[in-house]
Amino acid sequence: MVRPGNTLRVNYASMDDTALVDAVQHGDRDAFREIMRRCNQRLFRVARGVVNDDAEAEDVVQEAYAHAFEKLSTFRGDAALLTWLTRIVLNEAHGRQRQRRWVVDVEQIEVSQMDNASIVPFPAKFGYEDPAVAAAREQARMLLEEAIDRLPEAFRIVFVMREIEGCTVEETAASLDLRTETVKTRLHRARRLLRTALHDTLSGTLTDVFPFLGSRCDRMTDAVMRRLGA
Structure with missing residues (x-):
């Protein structure tokens, strides 16, 4: 495996999770960047599913990544890396929920209910x-x-x-x-x-649904009347 300091460019995208973890454990922080890119979407969605807020979900995931980086030496591969990270995110999200329950007031609840969510992307078709x-x-x-x-x-x-x-x-x-x-x-x-x-x-x-009034109704009615007149 190519280590930091070598002149050759590392193809992180071709590395599996185990190799990436090994690289991070040997001081390669760019390998951790690749881990984040692979896991960001799911971890954000999981955090969002708990805290119910986009901005806080981002904070949860960032904090979880910081904890994961510090604890990566303890990762033994007993579970998939994404599963391991998901548990860290859930612990962080639930910890915030417990802390928040006794400080949230009615105004904060009303504001959170007015926020727009975005957890299910529906990309437009090409073109x-x-x-x-x-x-x-x-x-x-x-x-x-x-x-x-x-x-x-x-x-x-x-x-x-x-x-x-x-x-x-x-x-x-x-x-x-x-x-x-x-x-x-x-x-x-x-x-x-x-x-x-x-x-x-x-x-x-x-x-x-399926509205029929307006121009469509007029067009069809006129066409029938022309046929009747003929």
Whole structure:
């Protein structure tokens, strides 16, 4: 393995997690940068699932990385590196939650409820996208994010890991220190709560879908009248 100080450029992207950890343990900080790039999205989403706030989730992940860097010499590979880091993030996030519970007042709760979340990215297709389609996509994303934010924390974090991050049941259970049966149960309940929440949110607009009034109605009516006249 190429060590810091050598003139050859290190291809970190080609290294597996074990090699990266070994490099960091030998003083190569750029290898830790690669670890962060690989893990950032999941760790942010996991933190976001607990603290329910974008800015605080970023703080949680940064603090967790600092702890992980200090403790990396204790990593033995008994679990996957991402699982190990996820546990550190969860410990930091839950620690903040416990500390915050007795200092949060009503005004802070109201402010947090007004914040816009962004945990489920829906990238646009390559090339041009109709502005109306893009606006509808953004509105759907926001509705979904708000519904996820309202889930109880225990269900929210399982939903984020399973449905958004695509973790397996076993990986989710290991990261959260839960039984696999508990993960399955909580995911089922999270889905059911989301369906209910989205139905309640959208039911009032169902009568407005597939609009037919206006120019479309006039065009069709005129076409029929022309046929009748002929």
